[in-house]
Amino acid sequence: MTTKTMSQADVVEAIRGEIRASRLIPGQRLVEGELSELLGTSRATVRAALMDLAKEGLVERVANRGARVRVVGLDEALHMAEARLVVERLCVQRATERLSDAQIAEMRALLERLGELARSNDIQGFAAATNQIREIYLDAADQPVARGIISRLRDQMAGHTYRLTYRPGRPQATLPYWEALVSAFARRDAAAAGAAVEAHVANVRETMRSIATAPSILERGYGKFG
Structure with a gap:
């Protein structure tokens, strides 16, 4: 990547970013010499840095084999989705009360873009735009914890998220959720916003179960930084 000396914090962020982007996959070995x-x-x-990431639950140490990206099983992932529902519902309800007119207008523009991306089946573009909407309402919620x-x-x-994102038809399946959420924000309807998140997480959990034994599509691009 670079010949510039990186700090421990920089290394943590670099590896975390590769895991977040699914360029390092669950179970993949993290060899200290190669990474250095x-x-x-x-x-x-x-x-x-790997010790810090282990504390975050992203890396695990395996006896006699060193470190690897932590493998999160289906049951644990479902529990995580359930926990995230509680926290995210709090955020959308807080955001409903705090979103500015400009932020709502920005989300509406992104929603229109989502429709175009779903019709063209631009999976990466769709995921990026949904992340933009999420960042807007998380900013508005102002709940750093x-x-x-x-x-x-x-x-x-x-x-698990990667497999969900690249499941055929996923943009078309999730577009109604984003429509419901943005509509609730525009109406300043906290209950409807919370219900939209609840419906979305229920769909995520159901879909995760359905693809748990499907052939993995995670090989693409793994094992490389950049």
Whole structure:
């Protein structure tokens, strides 16, 4: 990636970013020597960064095999989705009371874009636009503790999220959720916004179960930084 010496915090963020982007997959070994060469830092710095990531639940140590990206089983992922529902519902209800007219207008524009992306089956573009909507209402909610919990859960579920994102027809299936959520925000209807999140998470849990034994599509791009 670079020859510039990276700090421990930089290494943590670099590896976390690769896991979040699903370029490092659950179960993939994290070899200190390889990472130190790729990231331009010492093995000691990499080792300390991996320990930090283990505390976050993103990395695990395996006896006699070193570190690897932590494998989150289906049951644990379903529990995470349930916990995230509680926290995210809090955020959307707070956001409903705090969103500015400009933020709502921005979400409406993004929603229109989502429709175009769903029709063209632009999966990556659709995912990016939904993340933009989420960032807007999380900013408005102004609940940093809840936001941190959501971020950690999303990172830990990255492998499952990737499979959900790239499931055929996923943009078309989830577009009604985003329509319901943005409409609730526009009406300043906190109960409807919470109900939209609840319906979406229920769908996520059901879909996760349905693809749990499906052939993995996670091979694409894995094992490489950049």
